[in-house]
Amino acid sequence: MPCHGKDGVSEQPTVPSIGGQWNDYVVLALFQFRNGHRPSEIMGPIAKPLSDNDLGNLAKYYESLKPWAPSRHSSSAALAAGPALTQQKNCVQCHAPGLPGQQSIPRIAGQHIDYLTAQLRGFRAGTRGDIDGNMSAAVKDLTDADIAILADYISGLSTP
Numbered sequence: 073m074p075c076h077g078k079d080g081v082s083e084q085p086t087v088p089s090i091g092g093q094w095n096d097y098v099v100l101a102l103f104q105f106r107n108g109h110r111p112s113e114i115m116g117p118i119a120k121p122l123s124d125n126d127l128g129n130l131a132k133y134y135e136s137l138k139p140w141a142p143s144r145h146s147s148s149a150a151l152a153a154g155p156a157l158t159q160q161k162n163c164v165q166c167h168a169p170g171l172p173g174q175q176s177i178p179r180i181a182g183q184h185i186d187y188l189t190a191q192l193r194g195f196r197a198g199t200r201g202d203i204d205g206n207m208s209a210a211v212k213d214l215t216d217a218d219i220a221i222l223a224d225y226i227s228g229l230s231t232p
């Protein structure tokens with residue numbers, strides 16, 4: 073898949089890296105793209121013709137790859153404010169300390185800053201599919217400034 077880059081490491085800021093992403097989350101994401109619960113002009117048509125088997129095979133393949141590394145360094149402001157914010161807002165409880173994710177909760181450490189910003193705004197606006205409502209609840213009180221700090225901080229995190 074050229075969009076998500078070689079070995080699932082995307083070079084396009086609005087396209088997520090998915091190499092090393094968790095099997096359960098990739099299945100979940102493809103499932104939501106396929107049924108339109110997570111609307112996307114790009115991923116919708118790609119996922120539509122996929123069978124359940126295809127979803128499983130793609131997810132297995134991406135999980136088998138080495139997780140991506142961050143492509144930037146966080147600003148010093150984000151390094152100062154980010155850790156407390158991810159504690160207060162429980163990001164670390166679900167996405168685990170260091171934000172590597174687990175099972176159906178995606179790896180977000182080192183993800184592209186533009187992609188992270190767009191997802192957090194999308195969850196807040198209700199325009200990004202959210203399987204269980206947990207993300208919409210987690211971000212509903214975030215200001216634009218909070219989102220900027222979180223995306224800046226998380227995009228620079230290097231977590232094995």
Ligand code: HEC
Pocket residue numbers: 088101158161162163164165166167176177178179180188191192201202203204206207210211222
């Ligand atoms: C109660 C558990 C929970 C909490 C708390 C939580 N998340 Fe999530 N997060 C999830 C789940 C589950 C998903 C997948 C949702 C989906 O795609 O339907 C997700 C998805 C995301 C995504 C999208 C990643 C991608 O690859 O598209 C981002 C970014 C994210 N979370 C960041 C955060 C941040 C930042 C916080 C803290 C402000 C946070 N999350 C708090 C469970 C949680």
